[in-house]
Amino acid sequence: MSRDHSISFFDTQFRSATSVASAGSSALNPFETLALPYLSGTVLDFGCGLGNLACAAARQGCRVTALDASAVAIDHLQRRAADEQLSVSATLADLRDYPISGSFDAVVAIGVLMFFDCTTAYRVLHELQSSTRPGGVAVVNVLIVGTTFMDMFVPNGGHCLFPSDELARRFAGWEILQAETHDFDAPHQTIKRFATLIARKPGGQG
Numbered sequence: 001m002s003r004d005h006s007i008s009f010f011d012t013q014f015r016s017a018t019s020v021a022s023a024g025s026s027a028l029n030p031f032e033t034l035a036l037p038y039l040s041g042t043v044l045d046f047g048c049g050l051g052n053l054a055c056a057a058a059r060q061g062c063r064v065t066a067l068d069a070s071a072v073a074i075d076h077l078q079r080r081a082a083d084e085q086l087s088v089s090a091t092l093a094d095l096r097d098y099p100i101s102g103s104f105d106a107v108v109a110i111g112v113l114m115f116f117d118c119t120t121a122y123r124v125l126h127e128l129q130s131s132t133r134p135g136g137v138a139v140v141n142v143l144i145v146g147t148t149f150m151d152m153f154v155p156n157g158g159h160c161l162f163p164s165d166e167l168a169r170r171f172a173g174w175e176i177l178q179a180e181t182h183d184f185d186a187p188h189q190t191i192k193r194f195a196t197l198i199a200r201k202p203g204g205q206g
């Protein structure tokens, strides 16, 4: 299986999600719902998927830079943003190796870092932290140790299950605004367990 298995997986999922008129398709997922009230100013949505959060943030006045490796998702988001005249710049990118330029008032990475091997995931997380302006907010959501659900991952190393205290460790010195764990049912009577951390970077005007 190639290291791009996860990207193909999501392209296929997003193609079917956007080809049927699904009433709930633009609804925020629980992690995006947690994140939205913390977003203002310039926002980086890193691994934006279909862009529900990017559009919701733009509707509340944010200027959003949205990145994802799914061509289906980025096409869809570009069309939505143009139709609604939203301030969303959506770009196709493989985020395992993407030079982030500039700094942002809010940086969001929901459900994406776990698709990278751990070395890459931790390096990219550090880059995201560096790209958050002092006083800005980072929202990070990852799958954590304890899950028994592995179907969507490349076997043998193409993914990262974060140890349950890893986000707290890596955000030491930041003001923790919210730290949550959520469990969901998964196939074969297993569970998916996610950790979400919302933290403010020290410094700046708040």
Ligand SMILES: C[S@@+](CC[C@H](N)C(=O)[O-])C[C@H]1O[C@@H](n2cnc3c(N)ncnc32)[C@H](O)[C@@H]1O
Binding pocket: 006, 007, 010, 011, 029, 031, 032, 046, 047, 048, 049, 050, 067, 068, 069, 070, 073, 093, 094, 095, 096, 109, 110, 111, 112, 115
């Ligand atoms: C679980 S979805 C989360 C999407 C969105 N953040 C949300 O909360 O709905 C994971 C996203 O990561 C993207 N992704 C996976 N591997 C990627 C890679 N190497 N580079 C960029 N995006 C990637 C997928 O295309 C997908 O949009």
